[in-house]
Amino acid sequence: xxxxxxxxxxxxxxxxxxxxxxxxxxxxxxxxxxxxxxxxxxxxxxxxxxxxxxxxxxxxxxxxxxxxxxxxxxxxxxxxxxxxxxxxxxxxxxxxxxxxxxxxxxxxxxxxxxxxxx
Amino acid sequence: xxxxxxxxxxxxxxxxxxxxxxxxxxxxxxxxxxxxxxxxxxxxxxxxxxxxxxxxxxxxxxxxxxxxxxxxxxxxxxxxxxxxxxxxxxxxxxxxxxxxxxxxxxxxxxxxxxx
Numbered sequence: 193x194x195x196x197x198x199x200x201x202x203x204x205x206x207x208x209x210x211x212x213x214x215x216x217x218x219x220x221x222x223x224x225x226x227x228x229x230x231x232x233x234x235x236x237x238x239x240x241x242x243x244x245x246x247x248x249x250x251x252x253x254x255x256x257x258x259x260x261x262x263x264x265x266x267x268x269x270x271x272x273x274x275x276x277x278x279x280x281x282x283x284x285x286x287x288x289x290x291x292x293x294x295x296x297x298x299x300x301x302x303x304x305x306x307x308x309x310x
Numbered sequence: 311x312x313x314x315x316x317x318x319x320x321x322x323x324x325x326x327x328x329x330x331x332x333x334x335x336x337x338x339x340x341x342x343x344x345x346x347x348x349x350x351x352x353x354x355x356x357x358x359x360x361x362x363x364x365x366x367x368x369x370x371x372x373x374x375x376x377x378x379x380x381x382x383x384x385x386x387x388x389x390x391x392x393x394x395x396x397x398x399x400x401x402x403x404x405x406x407x408x409x410x411x412x413x414x415x416x417x418x419x420x421x422x423x424x425x
Contacts, residue, residue, distance in 0.1 A: 226412060235399060236354065236415045285353060287413075298344070299413055301353040 215286030222288035316416030333400035
């Protein structure tokens with residue numbers, strides 16, 4: 193089955209620093225990857241849609257200069273939280289869609305990265 | 311854009327009884343409706359999905375129904391077991407590969423199974 197990995201699984205950083213999260217599709221090519229954020233006891237909120245080789249499309253209210261997304265290859269997308277603050281502490285989950293799939297194909301989710309900003 | 315509403319936010323049922331979670335969506339272009347189960351600190355796991363050309367789908371104790379006219383879809387879990395306790399999310403997505411074709415989640419239902 194399709195596998196999506198994320199690294200790191202958790203990270204603790206000081207306020208003002210930047211943190212990079214990697215999302216990889218291990219056994220398929222993903223032209224599109226999605227980044228979600230989930231606060232405790234809340235739903236997954238889509239932050240941005242990342243297409244390989246092009247700029248990401250951000251959802252309304254998400255600061256593109258704060259959450260930098262790079263999708264340089266068909267198997268890797270990165271999310272960099274710049275100048276992180278305590279309110280950025282959250283569970284960040286990526287998902288990837290199979291390049292070979294039809295219009296109904298499933299999105300596969302990574303295991304998530306728990307970010308804690310002190 | 312798509313908006314998905316989910317009810318109830320919490321649900322407690324006796325072990326062995328049935329649980330029903332209901333969702334509505336706003337975008338008539340949505341034609342794929344997955345349901346996810348998420349345990350604490352884990353990734354969402356797809357448990358069942360339905361396309362818009364189907365009214366009902368069943369997989370063992372889990373069934374999903376879709377009323378495209380009313381833009382309603384529901385998850386039914388029968389003979390509930392303790393391991394069914396988790397947070398369940400409905401979602402909707404329009405077809406295609408455009409940037410608009412993204413899964414939008416409902417707010418979630420925390421299901422607790424009482425022994």
